[in-house]
Amino acid sequence: MLDLGYGNGRLLARAQERGCAGTGITISSSQVDACRAEGLDVQLCAFGEATGRFEAGTFDVVVLNGPTEHFVTELAAAAGRDHKLCSELFEIIEHLPGSVSAVTPGT
Numbered sequence: 001m002l003d004l005g006y007g008n009g010r011l012l013a014r015a016q017e018r019g020c021a022g023t024g025i026t027i028s029s030s031q032v033d034a035c036r037a038e039g040l041d042v043q044l045c046a047f048g049e050a051t052g053r054f055e056a057g058t059f060d061v062v063v064l065n066g067p068t069e070h071f072v073t074e075l076a077a078a079a080g081r082d083h084k085l086c087s088e089l090f091e092i093i094e095h096l097p098g099s100v101s102a103v104t105p106g107t
């Protein structure tokens, strides 16, 4: 799985414990350093660079847990940045997952 904006890496760590190969990306170099020290597979990579970094279909699942509510703020919208960030995320969701990525909440 690919964890977009993995934060402190807890989800990646739990996934790894359960035998799931996980990669995380973030724009925070301190998060990269901390999670690499824990043996997690993480990369310093902005959302806008992800589709150039990974081949289409590399991941069965792409997880986006938490980052979006930080993007679409009043300030971001006023500056026209909400559209750009959401576009980057939709591009990732469209191009990177493999065929088993569709998950319906509650199933």
Ligand SMILES: C[S@@+](CC[C@H](N)C(=O)[O-])C[C@H]1O[C@@H](n2cnc3c(N)ncnc32)[C@H](O)[C@@H]1O
Pocket: 004, 005, 006, 007, 008, 011, 025, 026, 027, 028, 031, 045, 046, 047, 048, 064, 065, 066, 067, 070
């Ligand atoms: C609120 S944290 C979410 C943490 C984690 N997913 C969780 O559930 O605990 C937001 C994460 O998104 C990352 N992030 C924010 N903007 C980003 C961007 N443009 N590209 C890549 N990562 C970004 C931050 O570095 C951070 O890891």
